Amino acid sequence: MAEAERIIGTPDTPDDGGERTAAAAAPAGSGASGEEAPARRPGRGRRIAVLFAVAAVAYAVDLISKMLVVSRLEGRAPIQVVGDLLELHAIRNPGAAFGFGAAFTVIFTLIAAAVIVVIIRLARKLYSFPWAVALGLLLGGALGNLTDRIFRAPGVFEGEVVDFIAPKGFAVFNLADSAIVCGGVLIVLLSFRGLDPDGTVHKD
Secondary structure, eight states, X not given: OHHHHHHHSSOSSOOOHHHHHHHHHSOTTOSTTSOOOOOOOTTHHHHHHHHHHHHHHHHHHHHHHHHHHHHHTTTSOOEEEETTTEEEEEEEEOSSGGGOOTTOHHHHHHHHHHHHHHHHHHGGGOOOHHHHHXXXXXXXXXXXXXHHHHHXXXXXXXXXXXXXXXXXXXXXXXXXXXXXXXXXXXXXXXXXXTBOTTSOBOOO
């Protein structure tokens, strides 16, 4: 919880220790009015643009793939892509990613909505390009599956997600699930490196 508060709960202006040190070292009268100008870090707008661009691409690819699967594959025999190692097999999944928790559709819908809110909140202090890519993947994937939850049968917030990628011996999933997993893995790697969303590097 402390780690989450440290990453998410900071104000809009990034809390960068290096900048505070540099500002403190500047002479008090260095400005024309004798006041120090607040340190500003360029690039947040570009990083936010990257986040939403990645999210838009991930969402669009997932949405288009599901539309094609529903129109051309649903109700038909699976299509073998790599022998019996990988098939395209359309199913409707009421659970979470990879078919887990089919009895908790509404809960997973609320979780997806909460993830989206958290990501948008993190965008306020985003100065790291890798974090922008990771959060964009998470946002696009969450929006993709949330769209199914809202607009597909059997009803609003209870809709079943369209899954179609079926590796042998593994659960069936979709491109939104893949985006979420890739974004999560990237966040874990960035955390191990000590890189925060605001671009600072810390050592625990």
